[in-house]
Amino acid sequence: MEKLISKYFVEGKTFSLAEYEQDGGYQAIRKALEMKREDIIETVKKSNLRGLGGAGFPTGMKWSFIPQNTGKPVYLVINGDEGEPGTFKDKYILRHAPHLFLEGVMIASVANNVHKAYVYIRGEYVKPIQILKKAIEEATAKGYLGDKIFGKDYKLEIVVHRGAGAYICGEETGLLESLEGKKGQPRLKPPFPAVVGLFGCPTVINNVETVSYLSFILNRGPEWFAGLGSEKNGGMRLISLSGHVRNPGVYELPLGFSLRKLIYEVGGGIPDDKKLKAVVPGGLSAAILSPEEIDVGLDFDQLRNLKTMAGSGGVIVFDETTDLVKALTVTMRFYAHESCGQCSPCREGTGWIYRILKRILEGKGRLEDLNNMADICAYMGGTTICALADGAAMPLRSYPQKFRKEFEDYIQNKEKQLQTV
């Protein structure tokens, strides 16, 4: 299979500006600078590029919502918070191909008439941040960033902003708050960031990986890119594969690639040839799938049809020995810890669920707990400012729905070895 972004993922290597150029880099931005803005957006629309941060929103369409006549500057904000558990791909891009990423930032900027872009990266990514800062210095020294990029009358500055350890700052408006020097508490929408975003100005927010595909699209054409993927899901994406598989890692696969093949061929199958129990298909916030459901293509629409999501592309595999009550407890502990505390259904709901699950795990569960959890879960979806609670509700609904007996056995003390977390 052809590699696009991942051809740069050479162990221990970061491609320098010179090496990237030798490989044909920084040609697409030159092309973009000759194009009309609207034509770049049209090209991206035709490519069916979807947002790869989690929501899968069509990128070209997102850009077309940006009002250009407000008299205010337009900002580009890149989301490199990579907080969704099970996801680790943006780290590879920043580490190995910082210039591919920067070229994407440049193209997205030119397309949206942006002269200042912020790149928000989670603070734990110390090395990737250093690498990116160095790449920006290289590009600035070469005149690819600055007052007249590539000798054209176009100014572009890129500022790297470090996060400080908060999952919620991956949510785009939490991220904007954080970029403005505040707690990362998401904003009520509307207004959407496209209209009122960073510093009150129209703002484009895209994930690191999303923009890293732009140079390929401009170089080789939107039809080619769209043709790589499945219907309405253009191109390829980086799947982060982890859990009980022989070869965990980042794999670049066409949208719509079979989940079964991912686990058994690309991932090498499950260690000791154990059986599959369940799989998380799109980051921790996705509903789990049972082994009967893995003949599905990994794209935004097919997974939505299964009432789960492609999300951030983080696939976590569970073998038959996995204790699902415990897995769900660990999952809900995460949301309880990361809820920003703004909305009651999320703040109270995630903590409450975690306490119930912990009790079940410790052998003190009651059968009505399952109905109570379902009830609390129903109040958590769609009732809050941001989608963190919806993300928590997805696993919470799916585990007991698909594996109810396992929860009941636990409660009725049929599990001999009780646990805690």
Added chain:
Amino acid sequence: MTELFNKIFTKEVLAKIDPVVAKYETRRAPMLEVLHLLQEHYGHISLEMEEAVAEYLKVSPMDVREVVTFYTLYYTQPKAKVRFNVCRTLTCNLLGAENIVKCFEKHLGIKSGARTQDGKFEVKEVECLGACELAPMLQLNDDEYFGHLNEAKVAELIQKNK
């Protein structure tokens, strides 16, 4: 400028921070960066520093307090010299994170969240660090990642950082 301000924002510190702050549109926006840089310089963020930051960014001390306590990467107390942040989220948990915490317990005699008596080592459980391919994994001193951990590796990490 108050005396407190001058004590915290020395010439040396300002030389690092001023250029960063200059990149932002508003005075308050670089708050996270300012706190990171101060922490790199002083080791942690004290109450005094919070006040000085408020003066520097022209916000109230409460605005700074809110930020310092919201994010997990800021330390409000002096740090242990060697810090093991063990990931406890799903993939790491599936692949034995709890056992890794127990290995630290065995070799250092401290539970997760605690510090050795000499104040040198600290072990803490944290949420997913974006390195699940390395599970079970940890971050050492808020910098380097170590993965595919087992008891031997834990013992080696402790030994190397003694």
